[in-house]
Amino acid sequence: MLELSIAFPIQVQNGGLFISRGVGSHPARTLASWELIFVERGQLQIREEGELLTVAAGESLLLKPGRRHVGEGEFPADLKFYWLHFEWLGSRIEPALRQTLLTLPQQARVSDAQYVISLFRQFLSEQENIHRTIALECILLLILQQISASGLQESASDSPGVALAYKAQQIIRTQYHLPLSTSLLARELHCNADYLGRVYRRVFHLTLTEALHRQRVLAAEKMLISDARSLKDVAEQCGFSDPGYFRQIFRKHTGLTPAAWKRRYCKEHINSG
Numbered sequence: 288m289l290e291l292s293i294a295f296p297i298q299v300q301n302g303g304l305f306i307s308r309g310v311g312s313h314p315a316r317t318l319a320s321w322e323l324i325f326v327e328r329g330q331l332q333i334r335e336e337g338e339l340l341t342v343a344a345g346e347s348l349l350l351k352p353g354r355r356h357v358g359e360g361e362f363p364a365d366l367k368f369y370w371l372h373f374e375w376l377g378s379r380i381e382p383a384l385r386q387t388l389l390t391l392p393q394q395a396r397v398s399d400a401q402y403v404i405s406l407f408r409q410f411l412s413e414q415e416n417i418h419r420t421i422a423l424e425c426i427l428l429l430i431l432q433q434i435s436a437s438g439l440q441e442s443a444s445d446s447p448g449v450a451l452a453y454k455a456q457q458i459i460r461t462q463y464h465l466p467l468s469t470s471l472l473a474r475e476l477h478c479n480a481d482y483l484g485r486v487y488r489r490v491f492h493l494t495l496t497e498a499l500h501r502q503r504v505l506a507a508e509k510m511l512i513s514d515a516r517s518l519k520d521v522a523e524q525c526g527f528s529d530p531g532y533f534r535q536i537f538r539k540h541t542g543l544t545p546a547a548w549k550r551r552y553c554k555e556h557i558n559s560g
Contacts, residue, residue, distance in 0.1 A: 295421070296375065297373050297374065297376060297428065298374045299424055300320055300373055302369065302370060302371035302407070302414060303370055304411060305368050306366075306367050307365065307367065309361070309363070309364030312359075313331075314357070315356070315358075316357075317353065317354065317355045319352050319353070321349065321350065321375060322349075322350040323348070323350075323370070323371045323372075323427075324342060324347065324350065324370050324371075325368060325407060326342045326345070326346055326368040327344060327369065327400070328365055328366065328367040328368075329363045329366035329368075330342065330343050330366065331366060332359035333348070334359055335350060336355055339359060343396075346394060347394065347395050347397060348393065349392075349393050349434075369411075371427065373427060391435055392434070395437045396437060399493070399501075403434075404505075405541075406433070407430070410423060410430075448485075455476060455487055455495065458472060458475065459495075459498050459499050460502055463525065464526045467499055467526070500539075503527065503536070504525075504541065506525045507533070510525070512549060518534070518545055521545070533545075
């Protein structure tokens with residue numbers, strides 16, 4: 288039997304998902320812990336020691352302990368964000384174990400919002416377990432790594448091919464319901480398909496096909512819990528001409544069939560923050 292001793296630089300306290308009903312505002316408070324916020328939908332405005340911070344969908348915000356935070360105005364009706372409180376234990380970890388550091392911007396737009404959302408969902412599911420495990424810290428580290436990598440990508444946005452990759456990403460996000468392909472993307476961006484695929488994978492760590500599937504699955508997730516459309520209709524609205532193939536891709540990305548996902552996430556983990 289292999290026994291591993293793992294030292295984490297962080298300790299999770301708790302986390303949750305906030306879904307606005309269009310009333311109330313973020314309370315004024317000073318926390319002793321760090322707070323990580325990730326906005327999935329809408330826009331959050333919050334002040335830290337008087338400085339106004341605006342966080343849009345797909346962006347993260349890191350709030351420091353010991354500073355006063357208060358919301359700006361009432362919550363927008365479409366606001367949905369994940370929150371997570373944790374403690375930084377860096378000073379208690381042996382120096383030899385602190386060789387790799389993450390550079391975390393206070394605010395960042397993550398390059399793969401769907402992946403970060405899936406990590407938060409996994410965190411919330413794991414948090415419901417009666418017996419606490421190190422899984423919560425592992426998931427948080429994965430989230431922080433995504434934020435750190437996104438911050439580095441933003442700082443290197445002037446490198447060759449990066450702008451092209453982001454243009455492809457924007458097309459995927461807005462035209463996923465259309466019959467897109469690598470060749471069609473390359474034609475629209477007036478570049479070589481192989482080159483576009485290489486630079487996209489370098490920036491986002493995904494193939495163009497994987498990114499398109501993720502975006503389509505994300506849209507399908509929302510449709511499955513927001514109305515009573517048939518599986519065939521949802522598949523077509525998300526760009527899949529074959530319901531069977533849609534079911535296969537959906538299960539690959541979520542671990543659940545569309546029907547099972549609908550049963551589980553119609554009862555989302557809703558917290559007040």
